[in-house]
Amino acid sequence: MRRWPRIAAWCVAALAVAGAAVGSAVVYFGWYDVSATGPHTMPVYALLDVASTRSVKLRSADIKVPDLDSPQRIRRGDALYRAHCAQCHGGPGQGPEPYALGLNPPPPPLVTSARERPAAEVFWIIRQGIKMTGMPAWQYRMTDEQIWDVVGYLRVLPTLSPQQYRDAAPPGDPASGAASSASIAPTEAQPSDRRLGDAKAGRDALQQYLCVTCHAIPGVPGARHYVGPSLDGMADRSRIAGVVPNSPDSMQQWLLDPQRIKPGTAMPALGLREQDARDIAAFLQTLSNVE
Structure with missing residues (x-):
């Protein structure tokens, strides 16, 4: 029976050494992404x-x-x-x-x-x-x-x-x-350069426009002091801000100029590019709780 504490101690020590080795490898070989366009992992x-x-x-x-x-x-x-x-x-x-x-x-x-x-x-x-x-x-x-x-x-x-x-x-x-x-919109791409909304690009753009500081967004790490409503199940809602029907086009217009859609709203205009607004709208359409 006395051997079990010793074995347990050795197992804990081995796990600690292995964890330190893996962590060191992640840092040394540059596997952890330090770019500002990629958020920290959830842990x-x-x-x-x-x-x-x-x-x-x-x-x-x-x-x-x-x-x-x-x-x-x-x-x-x-x-x-x-x-x-x-x-x-x-x-x-x-x-x-x-x-x-x-x-x-x-x-x-x-x-x-x-x-x-x-x-x-x-x-x-x-x-x-x-x-x-x-x-x-x-x-x-x-x-x-x-x-x-x-x-x-x-x-x-x-x-x-x-x-x-x-x-x-x-x-x-x-x-x-x-x-x-x-509030000054950046130069837009020419019509020939525009593309359909990309949900993955929209998820990345959410970080750059600070959406996660005001809204809880499923699967997206961000601040925990939220000002606006959670965006969980956004695709299932019938209206945006209680004003306009929920569609990708309406969401794009809301993101570009919320004050025009709902005067007096606390949602600020963040100077989104049209393509970024289109991508974010595409990502929000993936947030559905309906199976």
Whole structure:
């Protein structure tokens, strides 16, 4: 009987060595895809998410939260958010700038941050940043008081409608109604270069346009703080946004210009190319629960 613990220990050690060898081979021979056009695998994404969540919780535990509700703080936070945060995280009805659309992992929308995380955690994330996400450490660019201003504003942001967010924007701000670089459609391919929608290409495009930061999409890893509805079973729904019949053509038009289809919607225009919208629409038609 005494031999079994020894055998078990050797088996565990052998498995550990084998796992380390396989992991080393994956890294050394370049088998893991590091391209920004390919998302992390589900296990890698889940591991990074747990590591980030637990790390932030531990390191923010002793932070004392000041009064965040003063109108002056919220006004200052509004200006700071628009100057430094909206470019990557967007706002109600406003998409991020084009350079943020290619980040991997994608920057999440912050309209849910105050609901999902305590103020101390949000402060720590803004101040310290997070490795390998593109989120910088703002302690070198803003004072702690300014960071608390942003945290205070993030508590108000979820209560703003797209129209209220636009109305509060200063003249010249992209959210005020002026065209932003994210809303300017890129040059389209000539008609002879266009093709039918490709579901696989659409699944890849979802990552580049940050769809996974707002919607849970079956089989596609992404942020867990969702703003919009799940897209599970999208092909089975009769209407898009409760407005237009659900068809590939209607979905393409919705993706290209949601405000035209449903004025006041929180869905931003992300400057999709027509072909990318066609591909995404084709992929969404594969999300059916009907057997």
